[in-house]
Amino acid sequence: MRISWDKLKNSDEQEWKSLFRQHAEFLYAYGMKFAHNEDLVKDLIQELFITIYEKRNSLSEPTSMRAYLCMSLRNRLINEFKKEVTVPLEEGDCSFSLYIDDESADEEEKQYKKIQNLLNKLTNRQREVVYLKYFKGLSNEEIALTLDINKQSVANLLSEAIRQMKKDASFILFLLLILRRILGL
Amino acid sequence: MKEVELINILEKISSDERYTLSFEEEMHLKEAFSHIPLLDEKPGENVLNEMEERLFSKSIIFEKTEKRIIHWRRYLSVAALIAVLFGCGLWIKSMDMKFVTGSNEQLAFMLPDQSEVKLNENSLVEYNRFFFYFNRNINMAGEAYYVVTKGQKFTVETPTHLISVLGTRFMVSETDRFDVFCYEGKVLVESLDKREKKILTKGRSFGSDKVMQENQPNWVSHKYVFNSAPLVDVLEALEEEYKVSIENKNYYKEFVFTGTFPTNDISLALNIILAPYNMSWEQVQSNKYRIKNN
Numbered sequence: 039m040r041i042s043w044d045k046l047k048n049s050d051e052q053e054w055k056s057l058f059r060q061h062a063e064f065l066y067a068y069g070m071k072f073a074h075n076e077d078l079v080k081d082l083i084q085e086l087f088i089t090i091y092e093k094r095n096s097l098s099e100p101t102s103m104r105a106y107l108c109m110s111l112r113n114r115l116i117n118e119f120k121k122e123v124t125v126p127l128e129e130g131d132c133s134f135s136l137y138i139d140d141e142s143a144d145e146e147e148k149q150y151k152k153i154q155n156l157l158n159k160l161t162n163r164q165r166e167v168v169y170l171k172y173f174k175g176l177s178n179e180e181i182a183l184t185l186d187i188n189k190q191s192v193a194n195l196l197s198e199a200i201r202q203m204k205k206d207a208s209f210i211l212f213l214l215l216i217l218r219r220i221l222g223l
Numbered sequence: 224m225k226e227v228e229l230i231n232i233l234e235k236i237s238s239d240e241r242y243t244l245s246f247e248e249e250m251h252l253k254e255a256f257s258h259i260p261l262l263d264e265k266p267g268e269n270v271l272n273e274m275e276e277r278l279f280s281k282s283i284i285f286e287k288t289e290k291r292i293i294h295w296r297r298y299l300s301v302a303a304l305i306a307v308l309f310g311c312g313l314w315i316k317s318m319d320m321k322f323v324t325g326s327n328e329q330l331a332f333m334l335p336d337q338s339e340v341k342l343n344e345n346s347l348v349e350y351n352r353f354f355f356y357f358n359r360n361i362n363m364a365g366e367a368y369y370v371v372t373k374g375q376k377f378t379v380e381t382p383t384h385l386i387s388v389l390g391t392r393f394m395v396s397e398t399d400r401f402d403v404f405c406y407e408g409k410v411l412v413e414s415l416d417k418r419e420k421k422i423l424t425k426g427r428s429f430g431s432d433k434v435m436q437e438n439q440p441n442w443v444s445h446k447y448v449f450n451s452a453p454l455v456d457v458l459e460a461l462e463e464e465y466k467v468s469i470e471n472k473n474y475y476k477e478f479v480f481t482g483t484f485p486t487n488d489i490s491l492a493l494n495i496i497l498a499p500y501n502m503s504w505e506q507v508q509s510n511k512y513r514i515k516n517n
């Protein structure tokens with residue numbers, strides 16, 4: 039469902055609820071990748087919506103609402119980390135963790151473990167880009183907006199990540215395994 | 224075939240940094256990744272509801288409650304302001320002072336600045352104790368004699384004229400026709416329509432150019448001014464002044480009198496003193512008087 043920016047501007051409560059419902063789950067999952075702290079993530083998402091609501095009249099409609107929300111949440115999280123950490127936080131140095139759900143791992147358990155190791159070898163930034171691109175389906179433009187970098191840097195980060203993973207043969211094996219399953223072999 | 228495709232894609236990405244995947248190629252990659260069972264923390268429905276409630280139902284977000292609070296507060300402050308103004312108004316109004324004399328009555332009183340006012344019969348003086356503190360301003364009708372202590376401008380307003388002074392003794396009379404007599408100092412007399420304006424010096428009057436010799440209006444007795452005095456004291460003073468005796472003066476101990484009486488007319492003096500108690504008098508002998516209850 040497309041959210042109407044005009045309705046948001048006019049404080050249409052139903053429209054704000056739709057906006058919240060549409061993005062809350064995604065933002066929650068994304069935020070939890072930075073810090074496994076449910077209360078912090080919940081608070082920041084709420085603050086985020088309140089701020090956008092208050093600023094709605096001076097804001098122009100974001101080209102991608104999802105990317106805009108991601109970017110805002112990300113900046114808020116980074117600000118929180120900066121408060122906690124005494125040593126200044128380098129850009130892109132905030133942790134971003136991806137975990138394979140081992141509950142669902144059955145006979146391919148070993149394979150999944152390997153994938154987990156692959157993901158762990160990536161830098162925080164690469165993991166983040168891979169997550170947004172391949173797991174969440176954001177476009178390069180949206181990722182560029184979220185991380186506040188240019189589109190080319192996004193492409194570079196993605197290809198670096200793939201190359202890094204490809205170094206390990208198990209990645210190919212895993213992909214083949216998946217493909218076989220898709221093809222019903 | 225798909226396997227080959229996927230391997231080709233990966234080859235392309237890793238061999239050429241600048242290689243951009245086609246839409247189809249990207250779909251293949253996403254498809255492959257989507258089979259990785261990634262742990263993706265989902266907020267429970269209860270968590271979402273709680274957040275939504277905080278944002279909407281309890282309305283951190285929604286302006287209408289914000290506005291309602293502001294409006295409510297604004298109304299409250301306006302109401303408080305009105306109440307305070309109304310209270311002040313009442314309080315100031317309660318400081319309105321009014322002095323009236325009827326026929327054959329005279330009244331002497333002090334203003335808050337110690338200026339004296341003597342009111343002849345059928346006259347009226349009004350002022351507000353609160354505003355008098357800032358602005359010595361008096362409204363009057365009839366005939367009154369003023370002894371003004373020095374200070375800020377002192378203004379007397381009659382229905383037709385405005386008399387302003389700094390410190391002086393003067394008399395204003397507008398019973399038959401308007402007139403002002405100045406006994407001391409300087410008095411400025413203006414008509415309210417500003418057409419007439421005259422400064423009076425000692426002994427001058429507004430109505431005529433002849434110089435007066437009197438030191439005060441003939442109706443004013445400076446000698447006796449009573450403030451809640453027992454009636455018997457007042458009558459004794461009258462006996463003294465006119466060299467007469469009043470037979471039954473002791474019957475009226477419980478009465479008190481405020482005002483003054485003239486020293487040149489015993490009939491008027493007795494009328495003035497007894498009128499408030501609805502009593503009259505009779506002359507028994509040439510120098511003997513008796514008070515009668517009506």
